[in-house]
Amino acid sequence: MSTYEQINTQVDENGLMIITLDRPQAMNAFTARMMHEMCDALDKADEDDNVRAIIITGQGERAFCAGADLSEGDKTFNYEARQDAGGKASARRDDGSIDWSAEQVRDSGGILTLRIYESIKPVIGAINGAAVGIGVTMQLPMDVRIASDNARFGFVFARRGIVPEACSSWFLPRIVGISQALQWCYSGEVFGAEEALAGGLVSEVVPQAELLNRAKEIALSMTAQSSPVSVSMTRQMLWRMLGADHPMEAHKVDSKAIYGRGRQSDAKEGVMSFLEKRAPDFKDSPSQDMPDFYPWWEKREYK
Secondary structure (H helix, E strand, C coil), X not given: CCCCCCEEEEECCCCEEEEEECCHHHCCCECHHHHHHHHHHHHHHHHCCCCCEEEEEECCCCEEECCEXXXXXXXXXXXXXXXXXXXXXXXXXXXXXXXXXXXXXXXXXXXXXXXXXXXXXXXXXXXXXXXXXXXXXXXXXXXXXXXXXXXXXXXXXXXXXXXXXXXXXXXXXXXHCHHHHHHHHHHCCEEEXXXXXXXXXXXXXXXXXXXXXXXXXXXXXXXXXXXXXXXXXXXXXXXXXXXXXXXXXXHHHHHHHXXXXXXXXXXXXXXXXXXXXXXXXXXXXXXXXXXXXXXXXXXXXXX
């Protein structure tokens, strides 16, 4: 069990880390503390070879995450006003202009979604109720999203006078297509689980009581017979190739990955277990045995 304040974590006997957003009195509304705690939990999951996959869900039956905590009222999205009030450094230069590359400008939801994107373990969203604003955009870099039958979703930014955040302008059109993404974001309407399923935002809708068990079934189906290093590599290869401008970029990475993995013990075990008609016993670990060309991507301004 974790010692966090706004989330809970636990790793079950099958190596599944369940991260639960735990502010039920506030419908699990998102705060900066929650963001930092989730990023820390994801760091721990990546470092722990006993963790095979991650499931993210919310506490209670009302909400997965009802969006940003609005307790700051009209200052909720005015980061400068909130920073000044809290004594934090401002993004303003001495001449009064804004340094748009300053750390203070960064969107906290984007910091979280980039951290989920960087994960080397599969991530499954078990959406157990209301999921609006950051409550829906944080789901987008998750590999699989399933919803309870009472779940509701909303890209409500235009109705709050802001714009889509948490890197959703990159993720959402890739997941549901540009027309569906624009329709949901323009209107800001809150919609139910069946519309989310029809639009491709989630892959399944299940009864609330079955949600977490179904998420665990999916996680185990993806990892129980698979090499952890191969799963980690595959996650990064497929996500990152969404932004490649030519299949040659995939060919370069595929070639290195096949060459590198082919020299390691998992490749031998994978072939022999198949020929001997038995379950594989993979020994390579993500913390120790990633191919030496990993990570292959260039550093960016924001990690």
